[in-house]
Amino acid sequence: MELLEILGFIGALFIGLVLGLIGGGGSILTVPILVYALTLNPVIATAYSLFVVGTTSLVGAIKNITKGMVDFKTAIIFAIPAFIAVYITRAFLIPAIPDELFQIGNIMVTKNLAIMLFFAFIMLLASVSMIRNKRKETDEEAEITYNYPLIIAEGIIVGAITGIVGAGGGFLIIPALVLLAKLPMKKAVATSLFIIAIKSLIGFLGDVQNLDIDWPFLLIFTGLSIIGIFIGIWLNKFIDGKKLKKAFGWFVLIMGIYIIYKELTA
Template sequence: MEVFGYFGALLIGLVLGLTGGGGSILTVPLLVYVLGINPITATAYSLFIVGTTSSFGAVHNYIKGNVELKKGFLFAIPSFTVVYLTRKYIVPIIPDVMIKTSFFTLTKEVFLMVVFGIIMLLASLSMLKKRRDLSTETKSDSLFKFILQTVAVGFLIGLVGAGGGFLIIPSLVFFAKLPMRKAVATSLFIIALNSLIGFTGDVQNLDIDWQFLCIFTSISVTGIFIGIYLNKFLNDAQLKKGFGYFVLLMAVFILTKELFGL
């Protein structure tokens, strides 16, 4: 199982390099179900693994001129704020058992995972759908919509506790109007900031196995460079479609598992 776990680490980096997202979708289930790590610890490890791996990818893409720092910070700053407020004030007040009848019980954990799956489903459909021409929008309208989308994404990321690449990329493509390749690169920059800042909150609260974490992360970093290399052989349309289908597949899996227990 440990061999499968380390192979999964390579896959995490590969997905991040190719699509700019999906790392957190793979990392937590891999750590919990394959390597048997406690879910709370796995969440913290995921932040470090995805954040560090994304950092290497972001630096590599920045050197190549693919990272839009201005739009990256424009997205990250309000996103950080809303994620923090959501995690601190909204998530804690959600009751452990939200609905309970003689036939049905909806727990907080199931609710959040279903919301997570629905968000992924909508994000994937938005990436696969042909978009109308946005060139007639004014710059101010586009910026206003971009900021609104950023706040909404920050809230959703805070609610479900994901890295959010599957939410960030559609925003960068459709509201910041970045081509898919630059959206992927800029997403890595935003994910790195989100994840590593989040991880600092766990350092003092958990007993961290740094040796395991560094080995796992190193393999994941290797994977992201492989993904970045393979990325050169795909065009924007292929990346967009591939990312959309990947997120759709994961959304169907999560919703099926949580709603029907399969």
Template structure:
């Protein structure tokens, strides 16, 4: 096993630890790790990220469910329009993006570059949601009509499908504002949506990509070990402080990705 491969598997453990400690951020680490350290194509990296995040989120869902912090009915209902969007974006939208998005005399924006830059901007959004002080929102007694939630879930699903992200930082506020679920329960419920979306989205990639199953399953198993360690350590470590620190780290990573892709 090469040094790079060993570092990649250490990274897989860190991905799981982050998910276990702060309940999100797995794909934020997984995609850059696969692209910049292990040398995977961004399309393949975002596909692998969906599988890794989907399986590890499934483990997280079970842990939250045991604590009574998962609203299964709402999670499954909300996930329907979202997973349709994720699947269609992975099956048709991503493969249909032109290989060259923009070209001039001195610059050429490829499909891979475009996806990584878009991913970096999503990372910046995620970082701001991690850094800002969380406040319990005033929950409306009248949830918005389902057709509005349907449209919003389609938009979120498309974004997460393109960048290969779990999208927890988008789903949690959606569940609080639109489904009137308390914050702690929204975090647990979002894991159901992330699990369903990610794994169904990945099935769209299976039909268009050659998957290295031995590597992907090994990476995922190590991430699962990481999330179990992270969940155990979360009893002793302040998740809020970690989340804020991780948010600043994500900003640095996002700026690095933009700089590396454009310069």
């Protein structure tokens, strides 16, 4: 096994570790690890990422369900348009995109390049969200209200983005649940994991019909990520997650800039 492959599997453990420590964000590393360390095609990488993110999030979601932290009504309202959007994106939109899109000067913008650049842009947005981290806490006793049209619209947008880049989109979902459904922060984070699990795994079903899946590799990678989330949950008792989240946000920002540089200079 080459050094990059070893680093790739260590990266799988790190993905879960970050998810366990700060409750989100780790999934945004899955695609870069699969593409750059394990040299997978971006289309395959985003597909595998959906399975890894969905399965790992499901582990966290089940834990939250046992604690009564998941608001199922809000999750269903948000998740139905989200998983329809992510399934359509993976099953029909991604396969329909031509391999070569257009040329700018000497640069041919291919399908793979466009996916990676869009992914880098999402990483930059996520990093800003983690660095700023100025969400206001909603009163735990406040009545939960629903802005149905906006929740459905946000679900469709997040689902489509998830389908393209293969990341969970927690940095988009959590503010939506707090602002549009008036969920308390802790419930928003817990409900977000449940939504991410559902839409990611259903989105992955859209890939199963189009791609040959390397199940042994995918299950090993996902298993390492799940081990990581349990280690992260345990370490969370000793480490301040908010400070860690800000530091991780800077790391994601640097990674996003690196991806843009690497893709445009390749």
